[in-house]
Amino acid sequence: MNATVEQALALWGFAGASWSLVAARENQVFRVDYADRTYALRLRRPGYRTEAELRSELMWMAALDRGGLHVPRPVPSASGALLHMVGAHAVDVLTWLPGAPVGKTGVALQVKDSITLFRNIGREMARLHEVSDSWSRPEGFTRQSWDRAGLVGETPVWDRFWDNPTLSDADRLLFLRLRxxxxxxxxxxxxxxxxxxxxxxxxxxxxxxxxxxxxxxxFDDGGFGYRLFDIATTLIRNQNEPNYDGLKAALIEGYLSVRDLDLAALDLFIVLRAATYVGWIIARMNEDGSGARNARFVTHARALARAYLSEQGATR
Known part of the structure; x- marks a missing residue:
């Protein structure tokens, strides 16, 4: 891996830079310090995205940056390219953003004013949608789509949640009814x-x-989808917070302060977003900690599915 990083650094004219691994999730992310500046170098997971999808992601991020959002900005290599192949890995470089994450999933929020925070998250989410809509996508732009087929079709973006191999017969029937x-x-x-x-x-x-x-x-998972899917994604990871109702109201208030959105189907997207994790984990069952994560995903999705189907009169 050292040789791959060093080859990538040379392509960006960063030979001799200091670097260290900072994240190893879907992609490997390295902090790079060179000439008094800091960058993020990403080795993209082989086979997860096509080169066209990766280039599209980078062009989109550049457009969001130009539109005034605070996102990592793609950094061209010495040859002017935003993406290079180094061995099996697609590689890109982004500007490094200072600061710290809002928090960690599964750990209680530790912020002074969570209501204001979620109102601001709602605003930024709406700005992302607004700038994206105003951007003229270049020819060849391609990303995955969380449309009807991408969520509940035969080959969903994040796999068939109703076919998770750990499901009981009762859960499988429940998730098929949800689908x-x-x-x-x-x-x-x-x-x-x-x-x-x-x-x-x-x-x-x-x-x-x-x-x-x-x-x-x-933005690795960014693509085309229902805007309610974005709101649902932020909300479901905070449903255990004691002031969840207030956080939900603040997120929506912040969003609607920027642009309109019909919220009538939000409950549907909250349960579908929970279900996507039950599908997403299928291909990752051999990773460390996947058993516990899978159990949490199934438990959460089961509870939401039962409640939603009951409200819809779809239980039997």
């Missing part, structure tokens, strides 16, 4: 819902705080 109900509901209302580019993973770890400034990072 059928969601398919029908989205067929009825999908064309009326706000749809466009979304971040799709605005969880605490991907929202950085630097003073009064909020910064959005990790």
């Amino acid at each position: 059928d109900t969601a398919c029908d509901r989205l067929a009825q209302i999908g064309d009326k819902l706000d749809f466009g580019l979304i971040h799709a993973d605005l969880v605490r770890e991907n929202i950085m705080v630097d003073g009064d400034r909020l910064q959005l990072i990790d």
Whole structure:
């Protein structure tokens, strides 16, 4: 891996820079210090995204930066390219954003004013959608889509949650009913819902705080989707907070202060977002800690699915 990083650094004219691994999730992220500046170098997970998808992500991030959002800005290599292949890895370099994440999933929020924080998150999310809608996408732009097919079709973006191999027979039937109900509901209302580019993973770890400034990072899962999916993503990771109702109201208030959004189907997207994790974990069952995470995902999605289906009169 050292040789891969060193080759990548040379492509950006950073030979001799100091570097260290700071994150190893879907991608490996390295902090690079060179000529009194700091950068983030990413080795992208082989096979997870096509080169066209990765280039599209970088062009989108550059557009968001130009639109005034605080996001990592892609840094061209010495040849002017935003992306290079080094062995099996696609590599890119971004500006380094200071600050710290809002928090960690599963750990109680430790901020002085969580209501103001979530109101500001709502505003930034809305600004992201607004700037994305005003951007003229270049020819060849391509990203995955969380449309009806991407959520509950035969080959969803994050796998078939109803086929998670750890499910009991009862849970499998429950999730199949959820899938059928969601398919029908989205067929009825999908064309009326706000749809466009979304971040799709605005969880605490991907929202950085630097003073009064909020910064959005990790667009790896960004693509086309229902705007309610973005709101649901932020909300479901905070449902255990004692003031969840207040956080939810603040997030929505902040969003609506920037742009309109029909919230009538929000409960549907909250339960679907929980279900996506039950599918997402299928390909990661052999990773450390996956058993405990899978159990949490299934438990959470089960509770939300039961409540939603009961409200819809879809239980049997």
